[in-house]
Amino acid sequence: MSLPRTMRAVLQPSASSTDLTLTTAPLPTPERNSTEHLIRVHACALCAGELLWPKNFPPAKPRELIPCPDIAGTIVSAPEGSPFRVGDEVYARTNYIRPGNARDYTIGVTDELALRPKGLSWAESAAIPVSAETAWQILFIHAGIVVDGDTDIAAAREAWKGKRVLVTAASGGVGMWVTQLLAKLLGATVIGTCGPDNVSLVQSLGAGEVLNYRETNLLEWGARPGNKVDVVIDCIGRKSLEDAWWTVRDGGVVLSIFQPPTQVRPEDYRGEGVRDVFFVMEPNRKHLEEITKLVEQGKCRPMVDSVWPLEQFHEAFKRLDGGHARGKIVLDLSLNQ
Incomplete structure (x- = not known):
C-alpha cells in the first residue's frame, strides 16, 4: 500500500517539560531482521503520570518522547515469520524503550501485540492493554x-x-x-x-x-x-x-x-x-491474548471516559490531570481528518 512521507505526532520536547506540541515527522522504519511491525494507529490511550516518566525513569537510550503507550491499529508491514499479517487489527501496550503511539504510524513487536477483541470500537480496544x-x-x-x-x-x-x-x-x-x-x-x-x-x-x-x-x-x-x-x-x-x-x-x-x-x-x-x-508492568502478548478471550466472552469490559481528536491532545491531558476520569481517555486519530 502507498504510505505518506510524513505523519502527525504529539511530542514532549524534553524530559523536564510537559508542554506537548503537535508536529510533523517522518514515518518510523522497522528495523530489518527484527520482530518490529509498522502499524497504522487508529486510537491510542493516555496513561496517568506518563509525562513524568522520562524525568523519573529516563529511557535507557535517547528517543523521541511521544506519549500514549496503548495502541489499537492495523498492521501495515510485518517481518518474515510473524504470526500477524498485513491488515490484521491489533492492540498493545508498547514498550517504554520506544516512542509512544500518539502519532499516525508506530512500531509494535511480536511479543507485545495481540489481535484486538471482536465487537469493540477502536477507542474501546485502545482503552484495554496497559490497565x-x-x-x-x-x-x-x-x-x-x-x-x-x-x-x-x-x-x-x-x-x-x-x-x-x-x-x-x-x-x-x-x-x-x-x-x-x-x-x-x-x-x-x-x-x-x-x-x-x-x-x-x-x-x-x-x-x-x-x-x-x-x-x-x-x-x-x-x-x-x-x-x-x-x-x-x-x-x-x-x-x-x-x-x-x-x-x-x-x-x-x-x-x-x-x-x-x-x-x-x-x-x-x-x-x-x-x-x-x-512492580512495573511489562508488555506481554500471552497475557493480552488471555484478556482478549475474557473480553470476547463478556466476562470483563473496558470503559472509555472520553474520546478526542489528536489535535485536541491538550484538552485530553487536561481531563486526565483533573483526576476525575471514569475509565480511559482516548485519542482517535481518524477524527478531524
Missing part, C-alpha cells in the same frame, strides 16, 4: 496468591476464593480491571475505594463493599472487627497507601503499582509477616 495487563500481572503473578504465571483460571479461582481484597482507586484505569477480574472471574470479596460520584460504578464492577474516601478513614475502618483484608492492591499511593497498611491482616500482602509500599509504611505499624510488593 488490563497490569491487573492481570497483579493477580496472576505479583500478589503471590497463585503459582507465578499460572494462567489456569480454575486454579486461580480456587486460590483467590474467600480472600478479602482492598482495592484503592477502584474506579481508575487499573482499579476497575482489578475489581472486575477479582469479583467476577476469581470470586474474591472486593472492597473498593473511590469518590462519591463513582460508588455505583464500582458496585457494578462487582465490589462487595465500596468506601467513599471522602467519608471513610481507612485507619479507622481497618480497626473495626472483621474488616481486615488478606491483600491490599493500591493504585494511588501516598496517603491512601499509608492508611491502607492498617487494613491488612498479619501474613497478608500490601501491593502497590504507584510506589514501594515501605516508603509510606506508618512508623508505629506493628503488623507481622506482611509482604510488600511493588
Whole structure:
C-alpha cells in the first residue's frame, strides 16, 4: 500500500517539560531482521503520570518522547515469520524503550501485540492493554496468591476464593480491571475505594463493599472487627497507601503499582509477616491474548471516559490531570481528518 512521507505526532520536547506540541515527522522504519511491525494507529490511550516518566525513569537510550503507550491499529508491514499479517487489527501496550503511539504510524513487536477483541470500537480496544495487563500481572503473578504465571483460571479461582481484597482507586484505569477480574472471574470479596460520584460504578464492577474516601478513614475502618483484608492492591499511593497498611491482616500482602509500599509504611505499624510488593508492568502478548478471550466472552469490559481528536491532545491531558476520569481517555486519530 502507498504510505505518506510524513505523519502527525504529539511530542514532549524534553524530559523536564510537559508542554506537548503537535508536529510533523517522518514515518518510523522497522528495523530489518527484527520482530518490529509498522502499524497504522487508529486510537491510542493516555496513561496517568506518563509525562513524568522520562524525568523519573529516563529511557535507557535517547528517543523521541511521544506519549500514549496503548495502541489499537492495523498492521501495515510485518517481518518474515510473524504470526500477524498485513491488515490484521491489533492492540498493545508498547514498550517504554520506544516512542509512544500518539502519532499516525508506530512500531509494535511480536511479543507485545495481540489481535484486538471482536465487537469493540477502536477507542474501546485502545482503552484495554496497559490497565488490563497490569491487573492481570497483579493477580496472576505479583500478589503471590497463585503459582507465578499460572494462567489456569480454575486454579486461580480456587486460590483467590474467600480472600478479602482492598482495592484503592477502584474506579481508575487499573482499579476497575482489578475489581472486575477479582469479583467476577476469581470470586474474591472486593472492597473498593473511590469518590462519591463513582460508588455505583464500582458496585457494578462487582465490589462487595465500596468506601467513599471522602467519608471513610481507612485507619479507622481497618480497626473495626472483621474488616481486615488478606491483600491490599493500591493504585494511588501516598496517603491512601499509608492508611491502607492498617487494613491488612498479619501474613497478608500490601501491593502497590504507584510506589514501594515501605516508603509510606506508618512508623508505629506493628503488623507481622506482611509482604510488600511493588512492580512495573511489562508488555506481554500471552497475557493480552488471555484478556482478549475474557473480553470476547463478556466476562470483563473496558470503559472509555472520553474520546478526542489528536489535535485536541491538550484538552485530553487536561481531563486526565483533573483526576476525575471514569475509565480511559482516548485519542482517535481518524477524527478531524
